[in-house]
Amino acid sequence: MRPAITVAESRDLDKKTIEEIGIPSAVLMERAALEIYQDIITNPDLKLNHTLVLVGNGNNGGDALAVARLLFTHNYNVDVLLTGEASQLSTEAQRQLNICRYYNISEVPITVKLNDYTTLVDGIFGSGLTRDVEGDYKELIARANTSSAKIHAIDIPSGLNGDTGKPMGIAIKAISTSTIAYEKVGMIEPESWDYTGKIFVDDIGIYRDNHLEN
Numbered sequence: 619m620r621p622a623i624t625v626a627e628s629r630d631l632d633k634k635t636i637e638e639i640g641i642p643s644a645v646l647m648e649r650a651a652l653e654i655y656q657d658i659i660t661n662p663d664l665k666l667n668h669t670l671v672l673v674g675n676g677n678n679g680g681d682a683l684a685v686a687r688l689l690f691t692h693n694y695n696v697d698v699l700l701t702g703e704a705s706q707l708s709t710e711a712q713r714q715l716n717i718c719r720y721y722n723i724s725e726v727p728i729t730v731k732l733n734d735y736t737t738l739v740d741g742i743f744g745s746g747l748t749r750d751v752e753g754d755y756k757e758l759i760a761r762a763n764t765s766s767a768k769i770h771a772i773d774i775p776s777g778l779n780g781d782t783g784k785p786m787g788i789a790i791k792a793i794s795t796s797t798i799a800y801e802k803v804g805m806i807e808p809e810s811w812d813y814t815g816k817i818f819v820d821d822i823g824i825y826r827d828n829h830l831e832n
């Protein structure tokens with residue numbers, strides 16, 4: 619079993635892979651999306667009749683938008699829900715939004731009925747969660763958790779502290795999670811499994827130990 623890493627180490631490895639080794643952020647995002655897409659379409663517990671992708675402002679949202687595009691281009695019925703303003707998106711998330719807009723993937727408002735969907739893909743927050751979840755985000759996560767839709771989380775269920783395995787105010791309760799590169803240490807805690815569900819560890823070319831796959 620590969621080792622688990624802290625959130626700080628995860629962010630440090632992302633940064634080093636991009637800045638020291640030179641693998642572009644967009645390439646890592648595409649590799650992440652391809653792995654997450656496979657985890658989703660091969661998961662027998664997810665019904666993909668109608669999927670809604672929840673998109674945050676950062677690169678977790680970027681991963682999610684790229685997943686939405688892969689679902690769309692493979693003829694799955696998918697919509698996206700931008701939780702923030704398009705103008706606030708990270709550079710890579712903006713790139714992915716532009717690609718989704720090329721395909722005219724439908725963007726639905728935060729007031730959309732979540733029970734209209736069979737699956738939600740959670741790309742709101744990942745390793746960038748910095749404080750307790752409040753306000754509209756908290757309400758959306760609460761609605762997602764009480765909806766009839768099954769949730770698949772990207773990297774870390776939104777709102778879950780990746781180091782403690784505990785919610786920060788509230789957290790997405792996913793039936794499955796595609797975590798990037800390595801399990802996060804908080805996912806070793808059994809109480810985190812209510813939020814992560816079944817964990818898939820996706821290798822996207824980010825390695826610890828002098829950046830060699832071990």
Ligand SMILES: NC(=O)C1=CN([C@@H]2O[C@H](COP(=O)(O)OP(=O)(O)OC[C@H]3O[C@@H](n4cnc5c(N)ncnc54)[C@H](O)[C@@H]3O)[C@@H](O)[C@H]2O)[C@@H](O)CC1
Nearest residue numbers: 643646647650676677678743744745746747748749750773
């Ligand atoms: N290409 C890349 O750079 C890669 C990015 N990855 C993805 O990128 C994610 C990290 O992306 P980011 O660093 O952009 O951060 P996130 O996308 O996790 O967070 C999004 C934004 O949410 C805001 N935020 C944090 N806590 C909040 C709160 N409680 N309420 C409201 N807003 C809050 C922060 O300002 C942050 O910018 C990883 O979890 C992973 O999914 C990975 O796939 C590795 C490769």
Ligand SMILES: [K+]
Nearest residue numbers: 740743774776
């Ligand atoms: K997430």
